[in-house]
Amino acid sequence: MRRLSRATHPILSRAALSWLRLRRSTRGKSIRAVAAALLTLIALTGLRTYDPRLVNETKERAFDAYQRLSPRPYADLPVRIVDIDEASLAAYGQWPWPRTRLAALTKRLGELGAGVVAYDIIFSEPDRTTPGRLANELGDADLPDRDLTVALLKSLPDHDQSFAQAMRKTPTVLGFAAHRFANATRPSVKAGLAAVGVTPSAVLPPFQGAVSNLPLLDEAAAGVGAINLSARDSGVVRRLPMLMSDGAQVYPSLAIEALRVAQNQKGIVVRGTGASGDADTGKAALLDMRVGQFKLPLTPDGEAWVYFNRDRPDHYVSVKDVLDPAKDAEMRGRLEGMIVLVGTSASGLLDARATPLGQVVPGVAIQAQMIEQIIAQDFIERPDWADGFEIVLTLLLGSLVAALLLIAGARFSLIACGVVFLCAIGGSWFAFSHFRLLIDPVYPSLATLATYVAVERVLHMATDREKKFARQAFGQYLAPELLAKLEQSPDGMRLGGETRDLSVMFMDVRGFTPISETLSATELVDFINTLLSPLSDVIQDEFGTIDKYIGDSIMAFWNAPVDVADHAARACRAALKMRAVVEQLNDGDMFGFVARGIADPVVRIGVGINTGSACVGNMGSAKRFNYSAMGDVVNVAARIESASKSFGTDLLVSEDVARAAPGIALLEAGEILLKGKSRPTRLYALVGDETVAATPEFAELKRLHRRLLDALAGGDNKAAADALAECCAAAPQALQGLYDHFAERVGAKDGVQTLGVG
Numbered sequence: 001m002r003r004l005s006r007a008t009h010p011i012l013s014r015a016a017l018s019w020l021r022l023r024r025s026t027r028g029k030s031i032r033a034v035a036a037a038l039l040t041l042i043a044l045t046g047l048r049t050y051d052p053r054l055v056n057e058t059k060e061r062a063f064d065a066y067q068r069l070s071p072r073p074y075a076d077l078p079v080r081i082v083d084i085d086e087a088s089l090a091a092y093g094q095w096p097w098p099r100t101r102l103a104a105l106t107k108r109l110g111e112l113g114a115g116v117v118a119y120d121i122i123f124s125e126p127d128r129t130t131p132g133r134l135a136n137e138l139g140d141a142d143l144p145d146r147d148l149t150v151a152l153l154k155s156l157p158d159h160d161q162s163f164a165q166a167m168r169k170t171p172t173v174l175g176f177a178a179h180r181f182a183n184a185t186r187p188s189v190k191a192g193l194a195a196v197g198v199t200p201s202a203v204l205p206p207f208q209g210a211v212s213n214l215p216l217l218d219e220a221a222a223g224v225g226a227i228n229l230s231a232r233d234s235g236v237v238r239r240l241p242m243l244m245s246d247g248a249q250v251y252p253s254l255a256i257e258a259l260r261v262a263q264n265q266k267g268i269v270v271r272g273t274g275a276s277g278d279a280d281t282g283k284a285a286l287l288d289m290r291v292g293q294f295k296l297p298l299t300p301d302g303e304a305w306v307y308f309n310r311d312r313p314d315h316y317v318s319v320k321d322v323l324d325p326a327k328d329a330e331m332r333g334r335l336e337g338m339i340v341l342v343g344t345s346a347s348g349l350l351d352a353r354a355t356p357l358g359q360v361v362p363g364v365a366i367q368a369q370m371i372e373q374i375i376a377q378d379f380i381e382r383p384d385w386a387d388g389f390e391i392v393l394t395l396l397l398g399s400l401v402a403a404l405l406l407i408a409g410a411r412f413s414l415i416a417c418g419v420v421f422l423c424a425i426g427g428s429w430f431a432f433s434h435f436r437l438l439i440d441p442v443y444p445s446l447a448t449l450a451t452y453v454a455v456e457r458v459l460h461m462a463t464d465r466e467k468k469f470a471r472q473a474f475g476q477y478l479a480p481e482l483l484a485k486l487e488q489s490p491d492g493m494r495l496g497g498e499t500r501d502l503s504v505m506f507m508d509v510r511g512f513t514p515i516s517e518t519l520s521a522t523e524l525v526d527f528i529n530t531l532l533s534p535l536s537d538v539i540q541d542e543f544g545t546i547d548k549y550i551g552d553s554i555m556a557f558w559n560a561p562v563d564v565a566d567h568a569a570r571a572c573r574a575a576l577k578m579r580a581v582v583e584q585l586n587d588g589d590m591f592g593f594v595a596r597g598i599a600d601p602v603v604r605i606g607v608g609i610n611t612g613s614a615c616v617g618n619m620g621s622a623k624r625f626n627y628s629a630m631g632d633v634v635n636v637a638a639r640i641e642s643a644s645k646s647f648g649t650d651l652l653v654s655e656d657v658a659r660a661a662p663g664i665a666l667l668e669a670g671e672i673l674l675k676g677k678s679r680p681t682r683l684y685a686l687v688g689d690e691t692v693a694a695t696p697e698f699a700e701l702k703r704l705h706r707r708l709l710d711a712l713a714g715g716d717n718k719a720a721a722d723a724l725a726e727c728c729a730a731a732p733q734a735l736q737g738l739y740d741h742f743a744e745r746v747g748a749k750d751g752v753q754t755l756g757v758g
Contacts, residue, residue: 029458029459029462029463030406032458032462033402033405033406033455033458033459033462034402034406036454036455036457036458037398037399037402037451037454037455039454040398040450040451040454040455041394041395041398041399041447041451044394044398044447044450044451045391045394045395048390048391048394048443048447049391051387053234055443056232057234058442058443058446059440059442059443060236060238061442062428062440062441062442063238063356063380063432063438063440064236064238064356064357066428066429066432066433066438067307067308067356067357067380068356068357068358069429070432070433071307071308071309071310071357072307072308072309072369072372072373072376072378073309073378074309074310074312075372075376077372077375077376078115078337078338078339078375079315079338079339079341079368079371079372079375080315080316080317080334080335080338080339080340080341080368081315081316081317081340081341081342081343081362081364081365081368082105082109082117082317082318082319082322082335082340082341082342082343083316083317083318083319083343083344083345083362083364084319084342084343084344084345084346084349085316085318085319085320085344085345085346086345086346086347087318087320088318088319088320088346089346089348091320092319092320092323095344095346095348095349096127096128098127098129098130098159099123099127099130099159099160099162099163100159100162100163102163102166103159103162103163103165103166104166104323105319105322105323105342106163106166106167106170106172107166107169107170108322108323109170109322109335109340110166110169110170112322112328112331112332112335112336113332113335113336113337113338114170114335114336114337114338114339114340115171115262115337115338115339115340116171116172116173116222116223116258116261116262116339116340117170117171117172117173117340117342118172118173118174118175118223118225118254118257118258118261118339118340118341118342118367119172119173119174119175119341119342119343120175120227120254120341120342120343120363120364120367121174121175121342121343121344122174122175122176122177122211122212122213122227123160123163123174123213123214123217124211124212124213124214125214126160126214127159127160127163129159130158130159130160131157131158131159160214160216160217161216163217163220164216164217164219164220165220167217167220167221167222168220171222171261171262172220172221172222172223173221173222173223173224173225173254173257173258173261174213174217174218174221174223174224174225175213175224175225175226175227175254176210176211176212176213176224176225176226176227176251177210177211177226177227177228178207178209178210178226178228178244178246178251179207179208179209179210179211180207180208180209181208181209182208182209183208183209183210184209185209185210185211185212186210186212186246186249187210187212187213187218187224187226187251188212188215188218188219188221188224189224189249189251190221190222190223190224190257191223191252191256191257191260191265191266191267191268192266192267192268193250193267193268193270194267194268194269194270195269195270195271195272196269196270196271196272196275197271197272197273197274197275197287198272198273198274198275198284198285198286199272200243200245200250200270200272200286200302201245201247201248201249201250202284203272203284203285203286203300203301203302204243204244204245204250204286204301204302205245205301206245206246206247207244207245207246208246210246212224222261223252223257223258223260223261224251224257225251225252225253225254225255225256225257225258226241226244226251226252226253226254227253227254227363227367228240228241228244228253229241229353229363229366230303232303235354236354236355236356237306237353237354237355237366238305238306238356239299239303239304239305239306240253240255240303240304240306240366240367240370241253241302241303242255242256242289242296242298242302242303242304243256243270243286243289243298243302244302250270252268253367253370254341254367255367255370255371255374256268256289256291258339258341258367258371259291259292259294259339259371259374259375260291260292262339263291263292263293265291265292268289268290268291269289269290270286270288270289270298271286271287271288271289271290272284272285272286272287273285273286273287275287283300285300285301285384286298286299286300286301286302287384291374294374294375294377295377296373296374296379297379297381299381299382300384304370304379305379305380305381305382305438306355306366306369306370306373307369307373307378307379307380307436308355308356308357308369309369309372310357310359311355311357311359311361311365315365315368316345317331317334317335319342322335339371341364341367341368341371342364343362343363343364343365343367344362344364345362351363351364353365353366378436379436380432380436380437380438381436381437381438382437382438382439383437386437386438386439386440389439390439390440390443390444393424393444394443394444394447394448397420397424397444397445397447397448397451398447398448398450398451399451400416400420400448401413401416401417401420401448401451401452401455402451402452402455404416405452405455405456405459406455406459410456410459410460413452413456414452417448417449417452420445420448421445421448421449424441424444424445424448425441425445427439427441428440428441429441498560498615498616498617499613499614499615499616500559500560500613500614500616501559501567501611501612501613501614502557502558502559502560502567502611502612502613502614502616502629502633503557503558503559503567503568503570503571503609503610503611503657503660504555504556504557504571504609504610504611504614504629504633504634504637505539505544505554505555505556505557505558505571505574505575505607505608505609505637506553506554506555506607506608506637506638506640506641507535507553507554507556507575507578507605507606507607507641508552508553508605508606508641508642509531509552509553509603509604509605510603510604510605510606510645510650511600511604512551512552514600515527515598515603518596518598527591528551528552530585530590530591531552531582531585531591531603532549532552532554534581534585535554535578535581535582535605536554538574538577538578538581539554539556539574539578541574541577542558542570542571542573542574542577543558543564543567543570544556544557544558544570544571544574545557545558545560545561547627547628547629548626548628555634555638556571556574557614557616557629557634558570558571560616560629561616561627566661567611567660568609568611568656568657568660568661569660569661569663569664569690571609571611571657572609572653572657572661572664572686572689573664573689575607575609575651575653575686576651576686576688576689578605578607579605579607579650579651579734582603582604582605585603586601586602586603589601591603604650605650606641606642606644606645606650606651606652607641607644607650607651607652607686608637608638608639608640608641608642608643608644608652608653609637609640609651609652609653609654609657609686610633610634610636610637610640610653610654610656610657611633611654611656611657611660612631612632612633612636612656613631613633614629614630614631614632614633614634615629615630615631616628616629616630636654636674636681637654639672639674639675640652640653640654640681640683643672643683646741647669647670647683647685647737647738647741648737648738648739648740648741649669649685649686649734649735649737649738649741650734650737651685651686652669652683652684652685652686653666653683653684653686654681654682654683654684655681655682655683655684657684658684663690663693664686664688664689664690664693665686665687665688665689665690665692665693665698666684666685666686666687667684667685667687667701667702667705667735667738668682668683668684668685668705668709669683669684669685669738669741670682670683670741671683685735685738687701687732687734687735697730700730701727701730701731704723704726704727704730705723705727707719707723707726708720708723708724708727708742711723711746712742712745712746717746717747720742720745720746721746724739724742724743724746727739727742
């Protein structure tokens with residue numbers, strides 16, 4: 001066997017370089033994935049902190065869904081709505097009605113026992129039908145008895161005065177609307193305010209102007225409250241401002257004023273940060289407020305979440321029915337002792353509001369729902385720690401999924417992402433259903449999914465690059481099945497000096513020198529390619545790795561760079577297939593030797609296989625290297641291949657291979673003392689694969705072969721010659737050279753030839 005050349009196949013040098021790139025890519029993949037996770041989480045956390053409308057609307061739609069699934073339980077609470085409905089407009093004419101009719105309505109409600117009457121209506125202009133105003137309009141008219149008519153009109157009661165007088169006799173609350181357009185109008189302040197902690201006017205966003213009632217009416221009312229809806233809500237009403245301020249004065253809402261007047265309270269108590277017993281967070285905010293015996297939580301800017309019950313028709317009483325004397329008993333039963341809110345559901349008056357329950361209700365119903373939940377003390381609230389908790393949850397869940405992606409892979413992490421999503425929704429629903437807390441499950445879940453996608457994409461692109469590197473590095477000399485495994489888990493292969501068990505094969509062409517002397521350089525290259533190409537395919541089919549081509553020789557090994565469980569047996573099967581391939585090439589004169597008239601046109605190969613520990617990895621200099629194996633097992637394999645000539649067989653393996661592949665058909669060939677070894681090395685001729693080993697014919701040959709070996713060991717040449725003759729008769733043609741070798745040992749060469757051996 002020729003000594004191994006220091007020059008290696010150029011493909012292997014490029015492959016090793018690609019492997020170094022792959023290793024750098026593999027090490028950097030985790031870093032890039034972590035960087036992608038951090039950047040994604042930082043961006044998502046920043047977005048959540050900024051809380052744009054889209055993010056906020058997504059969060060609040062989830063809260064709406066919770067209310068639809070579990071609305072505030074129904075209870076018959078002392079709140080009723082006196083409705084200016086279509087029937088009332090049909091009975092008493094279009095809106096606005098004369099204030100005398102409102103005075104009559106107020107008086108009637110007082111007579112029916114209403115605890116307080118709250119108008120969800122603003123009376124900002126004088127009544128156009130009042131007699132005094134009509135008298136002024138007739139002052140210049142050319143009518144008969146004009147002066148008498150004017151004097152008569154001026155003597156009649158003023159309608160606004162009549163309404164004010166009615167309100168003084170029946171506890172009444174009027175509404176006002178604050179807005180951002182500056183004016184000097186301000187509503188009357190009826191409620192006293194006690195602040196504990198931060199001053200509410202320092203926290204509440206100031207309004208610039210207001211639409212209020214006539215001073216005459218405001219003065220007569222027992223309370224004045226804001227009817228504004230939250231500026232945060234668009235389309236769906238979710239919150240109501242409980243307190244409003246112009247920067248100096250604080251005003252309660254209509255619902256709070258109605259509740260205060262109903263309890264005969266003079267003022268309200270508002271608690272904010274900095275109060276005794278409460279930690280000051282450093283950011284001024286309101287916490288809660290008390291109206292008589294009722295307490296309700298507030299958002300930091302003085303609003304309250306509305307926990308809606310489904311709108312029920314029995315909460316509404318038509319003005320037409322209230323003013324009908326024939327229904328006195330019925331109305332008294334429905335209105336006595338109640339907080340009565342007067343509003344309108346008539347479609348032409350444009351006071352329709354959407355609720356989280358998917359219903360459209362009149363604006364007055366929103367105020368009624370707020371009063372009901374205060375009385376029931378059944379609130380939903382978003383705690384002040386919710387935003388921070390959701391941000392931390394986003395970071396934790398995103399980090400968890402990113403870590404799982406790096407550790408467990410995409411499929412398991414996707415399942416974990418789904419579990420995280422379900423747990424987030426389940427935990428949020430539990431907080432709502434048991435504690436009435438509004439915790440957003442959507443953004444942390446979507447952020448977790450976004451983190452998963454970002455990290456998975458980075459890993460996927462890195463893996464694609466690794467697969468490309470692996471295919472470039474090993475695609476030309478590694479089995480496709482192993483290459484696929486290599487692409488799936490490139491991190492599992494430790495390169496650069498790893499010790500592992502290998503099966504090493506050397507193949508050489510017998511009589512290559514005479515062949516090369518008869519061929520031109522071009523013909524010699526064609527011969528080498530014709531031979532080595534199918535032999536390389538055979539090695540790869542058996543999951544072998546081609547180490548190098550050395551002229552007419554191949555060095556290959558099994559069980560690196562990836563694990564091959566039965567590597568010794570696969571190396572043996574590859575050698576058997578290589579023998580068959582060479583026979584087919586010879587039979588078809590694929591080398592063209594018969595056509596050229598070459599004296600010996602048959603190409604023969606020799607194969608030596610050994611198994612043992614070797615160092616495998618990138619070897620060479622910093623600029624030139626290749627993926628190869630080194631060690632005593634490699635040297636022994638090369639010497640076994642050389643020894644196959646003297647043993648007369650083309651396929652020869654070591655005793656270690658025989659032990660590692662017990663199912664392969666092997667026959668002991670003898671022993672050889674290799675250079676550097678203190679004991680002889682026992683060698684075996686490779687006869688066939690597991691199928692051959694299981695046949696009766698091989699079992700008989702093995703028995704006869706054992707007789708031959710025993711006779712030789714005992715020095716019985718006669719018995720050895722007899723056994724040799726029987727072995728020759730039973731052995732296939734491929735083993736005749738081996739038995740020629742045994743014939744020399746028994747000194748019966750001529751006798752064996754007469755038996756047809758040789």
